[in-house]
Amino acid sequence: MLVNGKKTNLRDIRPTDFDKILKWQKNKLLTYFVCNKLPMSIKECEIRYSEAFKLLNQIFGIEDKNGKFIGEIEIDHIKWKDKQAELFLYIGEEELWGKGYGFDALKTFLDYIFNVRNFKYIYLRVYEHNARAIKCYEKCGFKKRGILKFNKDKIDSDNLILMDIKPTNLKK
Numbered sequence: 001m002l003v004n005g006k007k008t009n010l011r012d013i014r015p016t017d018f019d020k021i022l023k024w025q026k027n028k029l030l031t032y033f034v035c036n037k038l039p040m041s042i043k044e045c046e047i048r049y050s051e052a053f054k055l056l057n058q059i060f061g062i063e064d065k066n067g068k069f070i071g072e073i074e075i076d077h078i079k080w081k082d083k084q085a086e087l088f089l090y091i092g093e094e095e096l097w098g099k100g101y102g103f104d105a106l107k108t109f110l111d112y113i114f115n116v117r118n119f120k121y122i123y124l125r126v127y128e129h130n131a132r133a134i135k136c137y138e139k140c141g142f143k144k145r146g147i148l149k150f151n152k153d154k155i156d157s158d159n160l161i162l163m164d165i166k167p168t169n170l171k172k
């Protein structure tokens with residue numbers, strides 16, 4: 001399975017990727033942004049990237065054009081009948097943030113999910129202060145739809161913004 005973008009390719013995750021994922025998982029800022037979703041052991045990797053798990057979630061590894069594995073993009077909480085799902089995305093190497101890989105992978109993934117797999121609705125949750133991620137989502141056509149407010153007295157809060165996109169909103 002391979003989907004080609006301009007700066008990235010999307011492909012299946014392989015057991016040889018596990019060491020990198022476990023290394024990325026030690027980055028506190030990354031794991032905070034992705035709500036501690038990354039696996040913490042080889043056993044957890046084997047479960048998360050197993051064939052059985054793939055029946056419930058569509059997970060792709062992101063690689064750059066040199067074939068270097070740099071992140072993950074997936075949809076989960078899939079409602080197959082309604083073709084709805086929740087998006088999850090990260091670039092694992094912090095020094096690669098802000099270089100256009102996330103946007104390209106997201107755009108490529110949404111093109112595939114909407115136009116090849118015929119999904120009708122994708123939503124996501126993102127921390128209110130994760131400006132880079134929000135910008136990346138808006139550039140693809142996601143719209144802010146609501147906010148889940150936690151610790152509302154804190155300035156740097158953990159509020160979550162809810163965003164969504166339909167195929168007609170995907171920017172060219």
Ligand SMILES: CC(C)(COP(=O)(O)OP(=O)(O)OC[C@H]1O[C@@H](n2cnc3c(N)ncnc32)[C@H](O)[C@@H]1OP(=O)(O)O)[C@@H](O)C(=O)NCCC(=O)NCCS
Nearest residue numbers: 033090091097098099100101102103126131132133135136
């Ligand atoms: C969120 C993430 C996937 C975005 O991918 P990326 O490759 O870093 O982002 P891009 O380079 O594609 O940038 C997207 C846009 O954000 C802008 N941007 C970059 N850094 C920014 C910052 N600190 N603040 C605001 N905007 C920023 C870019 O300029 C670009 O917009 P432009 O093309 O109009 O200039 C990536 O940063 C990441 O994995 N972060 C950690 C994990 C995470 O937050 N995942 C999302 C959880 S909801």
